[in-house]
Amino acid sequence: MATSGTTHALDLPEICALIAIHLTKAELGECILVSHQWANTFRPLFWRTMLVPRHKVALCRDEDLARHGHHVRILAAGRIQQSSPFDQASVCSLQHLEVSTCGSNDEPDNGLGCLPAIVHRNKTSLSELHWMCFGWDMKLNKPYRIWPEIFLGLERLETLMLSKWTISIDDFLTILKACPSLNTLTFEATEDLEDLSPLPSNSNVSNSNSNKIRRGSKMIDVSAQDRPPLFQHQGVHTVHYIGHAMPGYLRHLPKVQTLHLQNLTHGNLSTIPDEIRQYCPEIASLHILTLCSNPSRFLALVDSIHTLRSFQGRVPSEAMQDFLEMVLAKHAESIETLCLTEAESDGLRFNVWRFLENCPRLTDFQIPYKLEGSLLEASSTVAVPTGFTSSYFSSPRFLRRRPYEPTKPWVCQDLSKLWLRIKDMDIQLMETIALDLCVDRLIPLTEKVPKMASGGGSSSSYQYQQQHQTQGRVQSVGSLVGHHAHHRHGYGHGHGGARAHSPLERLIVEKLSGLKKLSKINIGSGWYDLPEMKD
Amino acid sequence: MPVTLTSLDDVKFTVDKDVAERSILIKNMIEDVGESDSPIPLPNVSSAVLKKVIEYCEHHRNDPVQVQDETDDPRKRSNDIEEWDMKFMAVDQEMLFEIILAANYLDIKPLLDVGCKTVANIIKGKTPEEIRKTFNIVNDFTPEEEAQIKKENEWAEDR
Numbered sequence: 184m185a186t187s188g189t190t191h192a193l194d195l196p197e198i199c200a201l202i203a204i205h206l207t208k209a210e211l212g213e214c215i216l217v218s219h220q221w222a223n224t225f226r227p228l229f230w231r232t233m234l235v236p237r238h239k240v241a242l243c244r245d246e247d248l249a250r251h252g253h254h255v256r257i258l259a260a261g262r263i264q265q266s267s268p269f270d271q272a273s274v275c276s277l278q279h280l281e282v283s284t285c286g287s288n289d290e291p292d293n294g295l296g297c298l299p300a301i302v303h304r305n306k307t308s309l310s311e312l313h314w315m316c317f318g319w320d321m322k323l324n325k326p327y328r329i330w331p332e333i334f335l336g337l338e339r340l341e342t343l344m345l346s347k348w349t350i351s352i353d354d355f356l357t358i359l360k361a362c363p364s365l366n367t368l369t370f371e372a373t374e375d376l377e378d379l380s381p382l383p384s385n386s387n388v389s390n391s392n393s394n395k396i397r398r399g400s401k402m403i404d405v406s407a408q409d410r411p412p413l414f415q416h417q418g419v420h421t422v423h424y425i426g427h428a429m430p431g432y433l434r435h436l437p438k439v440q441t442l443h444l445q446n447l448t449h450g451n452l453s454t455i456p457d458e459i460r461q462y463c464p465e466i467a468s469l470h471i472l473t474l475c476s477n478p479s480r481f482l483a484l485v486d487s488i489h490t491l492r493s494f495q496g497r498v499p500s501e502a503m504q505d506f507l508e509m510v511l512a513k514h515a516e517s518i519e520t521l522c523l524t525e526a527e528s529d530g531l532r533f534n535v536w537r538f539l540e541n542c543p544r545l546t547d548f549q550i551p552y553k554l555e556g557s558l559l560e561a562s563s564t565v566a567v568p569t570g571f572t573s574s575y576f577s578s579p580r581f582l583r584r585r586p587y588e589p590t591k592p593w594v595c596q597d598l599s600k601l602w603l604r605i606k607d608m609d610i611q612l613m614e615t616i617a618l619d620l621c622v623d624r625l626i627p628l629t630e631k632v633p634k635m636a637s638g639g640g641s642s643s644s645y646q647y648q649q650q651h652q653t654q655g656r657v658q659s660v661g662s663l664v665g666h667h668a669h670h671r672h673g674y675g676h677g678h679g680g681a682r683a684h685s686p687l688e689r690l691i692v693e694k695l696s697g698l699k700k701l702s703k704i705n706i707g708s709g710w711y712d713l714p715e716m717k718d
Numbered sequence: 719m720p721v722t723l724t725s726l727d728d729v730k731f732t733v734d735k736d737v738a739e740r741s742i743l744i745k746n747m748i749e750d751v752g753e754s755d756s757p758i759p760l761p762n763v764s765s766a767v768l769k770k771v772i773e774y775c776e777h778h779r780n781d782p783v784q785v786q787d788e789t790d791d792p793r794k795r796s797n798d799i800e801e802w803d804m805k806f807m808a809v810d811q812e813m814l815f816e817i818i819l820a821a822n823y824l825d826i827k828p829l830l831d832v833g834c835k836t837v838a839n840i841i842k843g844k845t846p847e848e849i850r851k852t853f854n855i856v857n858d859f860t861p862e863e864e865a866q867i868k869k870e871n872e873w874a875e876d877r
Contacts, residue, residue, distance in 0.1 A: 191815060192819045192837075202837050205839075210842055212871035214849065215871065216864060216867055218859070239873060242872075242873040247873075
């Protein structure tokens with residue numbers, strides 16, 4: 184491929200690797216067939232990733248792997264049993280391995296087959312392992328117990344995912360001690376063997392000096408000197424619990440920064456808040472994708488976080504009000520991401536603007552609820568007729584709307600992603616706001632005209648679209664604006680878009696256009712990508 | 719603040735500093751040398767190629783600097799090459815590979831990515847014979863070797 188002594192781009196392996204990233208496996212296969220030199224270049228890239236579905240494992244040919252196995256870095260090997268085509272000397276440089284085994288109490292190797300041999304062969308390079316167990320241990324009445332010795336020597340292991348295992352505290356400690364480089368742990372449908380949680384206390388503050396632990400069905404007194412010193416792994420920073428939480432193990436992971444909880448059975452948070460409060464002060468990110476059976480435990484969980492930077496997920500509707508107040512009260516200075524997933528909460532009366540006024544680090548704010556666009560307060564002028572108690576007249580029906588007035592300027596200058604759905608806002612107006620923001624971005628500062636008052640802005644935006652035809656990428660937005668403006672012109676003034684904007688609506692546009700870093704917005708009519716602000 | 723770049727064939731190009739600094743190599747050289755008027759020599763890049771590279775950097779001078787993320791999978795990024803970039807890359811094969819080499823040497827990641835994506839798009843959908851025709855390559859496989867490779871490729875493809 185090289186011409187007369189000079190280097191050709193395709194001679195450089197790093198460039199071929201960059202090209203190969205965009206090619207499918209089949210296309211890489213075609214490249215190998217081009218010539219010997221192309222085969223040598225692209226073959227490592229072809230063999231780099233092997234994702235073998237279970238039904239195809241039988242087709243894997245030993246001789247091919249003997250020849251090319253040393254290129255494999257990422258392997259999904261299906262189910263490992265007594266033998267596997269991947270159990271051979273050439274497959275020794277794996278970085279990423281996904282396997283499953285069938286648990287067994289009867290087999291001498293406990294169903295592990297040749298997996299220990301494979302793992303051992305790759306122990307110096309392995310950085311990610313996903314291991315699932317099939318089967319149910321009838322004796323334990325739990326998933327099969329893990330075999331932690333397999334982790335010995337896995338010094339480079341950073342990411343570990345275990346599915347459908349039972350892990351005792353000793354097993355867990357063996358794993359932690361064997362793998363000093365661990366930083367991400369995922370436990371899916373995995374259970375602890377003993378229940379080591381302290382006695383549940385009635386108050387929200389955990390009783391951290393409990394001297395009793397539960398073993399089986401008995402309470403055992405453990406005095407301070409009997410308890411072994413607490414081994415703590417200094418590297419793990421992310422923990423996922425899927426299906427089942429094992430709070431007691433968090434005490435060994437003091438450096439955890441991110442906690443994911445997903446699909447917990449019965450929505451049971453158990454003693455997670457207590458463990459966090461005592462052992463995990465660095466948790467700053469929460470992803471909660473689970474139902475919560477107990478809203479007060481949910482609030483206790485949020486309350487146990489020292490400095491919250493990111494919250495994504497589901498908030499139980501009964502806890503929503505308190506949750507938002509708590510975040511504002513405790514974490515206004517630190518919160519950067521607040522993304523709440525869809526939920527029914529029409530009754531929510533929370534002034535969400537307070538987040539924009541009080542949270543300087545907010546960059547991603549998504550609350551897809553139907554919110555009242557204005558504050559509601561008890562009307563003091565409604566006279567209470569005799570015979571009725573005044574509480575009846577404070578109920579929602581009698582609260583009077585007071586338009587939102589900014590008490591403070593919006594401080595979230597770094598806000599880049601925003602999703603609010605504001606009740607009672609005209610759909611067309613929502614679109615107009617989004618499009619007006621786009622236009623606002625396209626116009627250089629020197630050419631801006633005064634802000635639109637009522638509906639008149641559409642004609643100016645159409646003119647500017649004409650002037651900026653040559654702008655490559657943004658042309659599509661400009662033409663969309665032009666089309667929209669043209670469309671509205673066609674309907675004349677009778678249509679909704681031409682009505683005077685309410686103070687709230689004007690305020691929203693003004694405030695939003697002040698957010699220079701805003702790049703994605705959804706105020707009820709879909710996501711819009713905003714072009715970058717022109718200087 | 720203008721910066722002068724000298725190509726392999728001794729042609730001088732004067733560009734604005736922010737344009738030149740789209741190349742991380744040049745950016746580091748400027749930082750090391752400090753404020754100086756002396757031109758920066760680029761002995762690996764011919765003037766024709768350097769001209770194209772400068773054209774790219776000037777058009778993209780205001781792009782946000784890409785944050786290096788090891789977990790960033792380029793396939794997950796937008797697969798569309800911008801219209802302007804596509805027109806820019808519509809050059810003969812020799813120039814295309816020269817631009818890629820230059821982008822690699824000068825450490826201009828976005829240009830390198832676009833170049834590699836362009837080559838990938840050329841390769842996509844072609845049989846080995848068509849690829850050979852495109853890049854002027856001689857088939858040096860025996861029929862037995864070809865059959866062997868085809869067998870290997872068969873089971874190793876993606877699920």
